Amino acid sequence: MTTRRIGSWEVLISRRPLSTTDLASRYDAASGKWARTERRFRLNTAYCEPLLTSQVVIDLMQVAPQARVLDCGVGNGSLSIALSSLMKGPVDFHAIDTSTEMLAQAKSVMQHAGLDPHLQQADVLSLPYKDQSFDVVMAAHVLEHLPDPQRALAEMVRVLKPGGTVFLCVTRPSLFGALIQLLWRTWAITEQEGIAWLHASQLVDVGYQPVRLGSAGLASTAFWARRSR
Numbered sequence: 001m002t003t004r005r006i007g008s009w010e011v012l013i014s015r016r017p018l019s020t021t022d023l024a025s026r027y028d029a030a031s032g033k034w035a036r037t038e039r040r041f042r043l044n045t046a047y048c049e050p051l052l053t054s055q056v057v058i059d060l061m062q063v064a065p066q067a068r069v070l071d072c073g074v075g076n077g078s079l080s081i082a083l084s085s086l087m088k089g090p091v092d093f094h095a096i097d098t099s100t101e102m103l104a105q106a107k108s109v110m111q112h113a114g115l116d117p118h119l120q121q122a123d124v125l126s127l128p129y130k131d132q133s134f135d136v137v138m139a140a141h142v143l144e145h146l147p148d149p150q151r152a153l154a155e156m157v158r159v160l161k162p163g164g165t166v167f168l169c170v171t172r173p174s175l176f177g178a179l180i181q182l183l184w185r186t187w188a189i190t191e192q193e194g195i196a197w198l199h200a201s202q203l204v205d206v207g208y209q210p211v212r213l214g215s216a217g218l219a220s221t222a223f224w225a226r227r228s229r
């Protein structure tokens with residue numbers, strides 16, 4: 001919320017995010033274009049570097065072949081596909097999305113990449129899983145869509161096992177971020193904000209790294225942190 005004082009007036013400007021239903025409809029309509037967007041920003045490869053830096057891969061290898069991963073707001077599966085390309089052993093991939101069209105696309109793209117994901121239509125704010133059921137819970141370019149990203153993060157932490165890792169990638173403030181904000185009513189999240197969310201969720205070993213999205217440059221930031229044992 002921004003407050004401006006003009007003479008005897010005080011003007012409050014607050015962001016009006018899309019509702020969950022409106023956002024799902026917009027992604028249903030945009031699903032056809034998403035494969036092009038993903039190629040343009042080279043998401044499959046962009047996510048690899050921070051996944052390696054965060055040590056998610058090493059952690060998962062230690063629990064393989066029982067490693068369980070949840071991808072929230074899966075889109076067409078770029079983040080899971082990037083993670084799977086870095087893993088030697090099998091991973092039990094679960095993924096949710098509110099958009100039925102994106103889920104249909106995720107199924108076909110992920111299967112084509114050799115994954116056999118368990119997909120469900122669900123909201124990241126209300127995950128249909130038991131407490132402490134995943135080794136890694138991740139979300140790329142999802143939290144910036146939500147009116148209260150910290151509520152989503154709390155729900156992601158609920159389903160994370162002790163010692164497990166949360167991995168996030170979000171749009172950072174930039175010219176590109178401002179364009180995305182205008183088109184999709186998203187937030188652009190600073191490094192300080194992302195780190196504060198993770199600390200507020202009682203997570204430890206917090207880390208972050210800027211992420212290059214093809215021609216858009218360093219347009220996003222990846223954040224990660226671990227749940228205490």
Ligand SMILES: C[S@@+](CC[C@H](N)C(=O)[O-])C[C@H]1O[C@@H](n2cnc3c(N)ncnc32)[C@H](O)[C@@H]1O
Pocket residue numbers: 020023024027038043072073074075076077078079096097098099102122123124125139140141142145146
């Ligand atoms: C920008 S796309 C990112 C897709 C994918 N994670 C990637 O990085 O390629 C955002 C995705 O989040 C989904 N989404 C938006 N709000 C959601 C919510 N509340 N719960 C679950 N998924 C959501 C959208 O339908 C869309 O598929």
